[in-house]
Amino acid sequence: MNPVLVEIYSTILPSAPFLIGAYALMWCAVLVYVFIIMRGQKKAEAHMAVLEEELEELRKKGVVGE
Amino acid sequence: MAQNRNKPIKLPEGGQRPDQWGPWAMLAGAVLTTVGFLMAFLFVGPVNGAAVSGVEMIGGSMVSSKLLLSQKIFFFHMPAAMISFGALAFGCYYCVRFLMTKNQRFDTCASVCMEVALLFIVCTMITGDLWTRFEWGVWWTWDPRLTTYLILMLIIIAYFVLRSALDEPERRAVYSAVIGIIAFVDVPICYMVTRLIPSSLHPVVLREGGMTGEMGATVAVIMIGMVCVGFGLYRMRFRQVRLAQRVEAVKEALDD
Numbered sequence: 001m002n003p004v005l006v007e008i009y010s011t012i013l014p015s016a017p018f019l020i021g022a023y024a025l026m027w028c029a030v031l032v033y034v035f036i037i038m039r040g041q042k043k044a045e046a047h048m049a050v051l052e053e054e055l056e057e058l059r060k061k062g063v064v065g066e
Numbered sequence: 067m068a069q070n071r072n073k074p075i076k077l078p079e080g081g082q083r084p085d086q087w088g089p090w091a092m093l094a095g096a097v098l099t100t101v102g103f104l105m106a107f108l109f110v111g112p113v114n115g116a117a118v119s120g121v122e123m124i125g126g127s128m129v130s131s132k133l134l135l136s137q138k139i140f141f142f143h144m145p146a147a148m149i150s151f152g153a154l155a156f157g158c159y160y161c162v163r164f165l166m167t168k169n170q171r172f173d174t175c176a177s178v179c180m181e182v183a184l185l186f187i188v189c190t191m192i193t194g195d196l197w198t199r200f201e202w203g204v205w206w207t208w209d210p211r212l213t214t215y216l217i218l219m220l221i222i223i224a225y226f227v228l229r230s231a232l233d234e235p236e237r238r239a240v241y242s243a244v245i246g247i248i249a250f251v252d253v254p255i256c257y258m259v260t261r262l263i264p265s266s267l268h269p270v271v272l273r274e275g276g277m278t279g280e281m282g283a284t285v286a287v288i289m290i291g292m293v294c295v296g297f298g299l300y301r302m303r304f305r306q307v308r309l310a311q312r313v314e315a316v317k318e319a320l321d322d
Binding site (some may be wrong): 003007014025031048051 | 087092099103115118119120121122124128131132133134135136138139141143146181185188189192193197198199200284295299302303305307308309310313316319320
């Protein structure tokens with residue numbers, strides 16, 4: 001291969017792992033945060049459904065106010 | 067006890083209209099950042115580095131220097147840093163609002179803003195460190211911008227350590243608000259340090275016009291995408307935290 005072209009492209013391949021790593025880790029960080037939010041949301045929704053049912057029953061019985 | 071039974075329960079509200087925009091904002095952000103990513107690699111040409119011992123014709127133009135692929139990290143690095151500053155600005159606003167009103171809702175808003183800011187700071191650090199490792203051969207250097215940004219990250223970590231250390235909600239919110247405001251004080255210092263200390267390794271890109279038109283357009287698309295991602299994350303997290311607070315409030319009401 002042309003030695004000038006070799007020199008011109010000399011940093012392309014060595015930098016590729018760092019570039020891929022930067023983008024991959026960045027999106028991983030965002031996805032982990034989204035996963036934490038989704039998990040927390042599902043957990044809270046499940047708790048809420050159970051508690052609201054219980055609260056509704058107590059309201060019907062007149063134990064708690066409207 | 068009898069009074070408690072008949073007292074209406076005041077639940078933390080959540081799930082308002084902006085909360086419903088969260089997933090859509092995330093979707094728009096994902097599309098825009100993907101478009102920006104493709105633009106960065108397919109639309110913007112590589113930046114020139116050190117001169118080489120000759121000239122070659124590549125893609126219709128004469129090239130006499132090394133082509134730097136690592137510079138492509140910049141397209142996400144800079145917008146992530148800007149979004150972290152924006153999130154901190156909103157966080158500071160909510161901290162001030164909390165101190166003025168003592169409304170717990172603002173404390174929640176501030177803590178979610180701080181979380182989003184920390185996430186984008188981590189993204190900025192990851193992209194910056196990998197670029198530094200390749201270009202300079204080191205993982206870290208005490209450049210003024212890096213140092214002030216590290217201090218910013220440490221203040222935000224301290225914010226969350228403090229929050230987890232205090233049990234009483236009122237006291238926790240007041241102390242957190244003060245730390246949140248202190249964190250924001252570091253933002254203009256961090257932003258302006260490259261202008262105050264010109265020897266800094268970070269270039270002053272925006273003011274000195276260090277970008278071509280294609281680069282500017284790509285950064286703009288990614289920036290808008292990241293704003294959408296940041297807003298979407300904020301609303302989704304806020305909704306989740308408020309729902310968790312509602313659960314706690316209902317539990318307390320049932321215990322009473």
